[in-house]
Amino acid sequence: MDKKKDNVxxxxxxxxxxxxxxxxxxxxxxxxxxxEMCEMAVKSMLRALDAKDHYTYGHSTRVAYYSVTLGKELGLNDEEMYELEMSALFHDIGKIGVPDAVLLKPARLTEDEFLKMKEHPSMTAEILQDFDCFTDIATYAKHHHERYDGRGYPDGLKGEEIPLFSRIILIADTFDAMTSTRPYRKGLPYEVAFSELEEFSGSQFDAELVKHFIKAMTREDSKGEDTFELTIIEGNFAKDAA
Ligand SMILES: [Fe+2]
Structure with a gap:
């Protein structure tokens, strides 16, 4: 009887x-x-950004490449690398909301225009926060203009209060802004951009991350490749913005 019960x-x-x-x-x-749905949303939003401003689209792919290069150097795991690449690809998506006259102005911005431009990280967060899968990414993108000394925007976060991925994206973002060639000026050589990053280590940038970035990018540069690949979007992307 007990055996039957045990069997049941x-x-x-x-x-x-x-x-x-x-x-x-x-x-x-x-x-x-x-x-998969999130990735489809990413791709269509990036296409919208590309249609609005081709330079910012290319910039976003390069910032993703520089960010994952640093992420790899830091030994991030696959899930973290995925989130970092996604956050970097998206960091400027809020520029969709910046008027063309400001975003595409080929000259120095006025104070008012600069204030308008400074709204883009918060706009990025607003665009992304309604997606469940993008909640963390919205936060990392929102803080990519915070400075290590607390004098950045939008929230004036300081040091390690700034999420790690936002600190990484800031370095990648600034590096691309310095090294990419624009119609009105030639991009700086890597070595010059590295010294700029070093000069502002501890004030604008996380000094430890800058050291790792320079090491990783020097190694990447020695490969002599003109293009790079990403995992979230397909294609061979040009390292040169021109
Ligand atoms: Fe930005």
Missing amino acids: ISLQTVIANVAMLDLVKQVRELREQQR
Whole structure:
């Protein structure tokens, strides 16, 4: 009699385990689908950015490449690398909301125009925050203009209050702004941009991250490649903005 009862219990346990495994599988599949939807959203938003301002689109791909180069040097895991690449690709998506007369102005911005431009990190966060899969990414993008000494924007965060990925993106972003050639000026050589990053280490940038960045980028540069690839969007992207 007891043996029969034991058999019933073990059969119930097996059924419960199978049901649980099925549930886990379904949750995993749902997450996978959600990630795919998010990636589709990324791609269409990036296409919109490309249509609005081709330079900023190219800049975003290069900032993603520089950011993941530093992330790899820091030994980030696959999940962290994915989030970092996504945050960097997206960091300037809020520029969609900046008027063309300001965004595309080929000359120095007036004080008012600069204030308008400074709204883009908060706009990025506003665009992204409604997506569940982008909540953290919205935060990292929002803080990519915070300075290590607390004199950045939008929230004046200081030191390690600034999320690590935002500190990484700031270095990648500034490096690209210095090294890319624009119609009105030639990009700086890597060595000159490295010394600028070093000069502002501890004030604008996280000094430790700058050291790792220079090491990783020097190694990357020695490969002599003209293009790079990303994991989230497909294609061979040009390192040279011109
Ligand atoms: Fe920015």
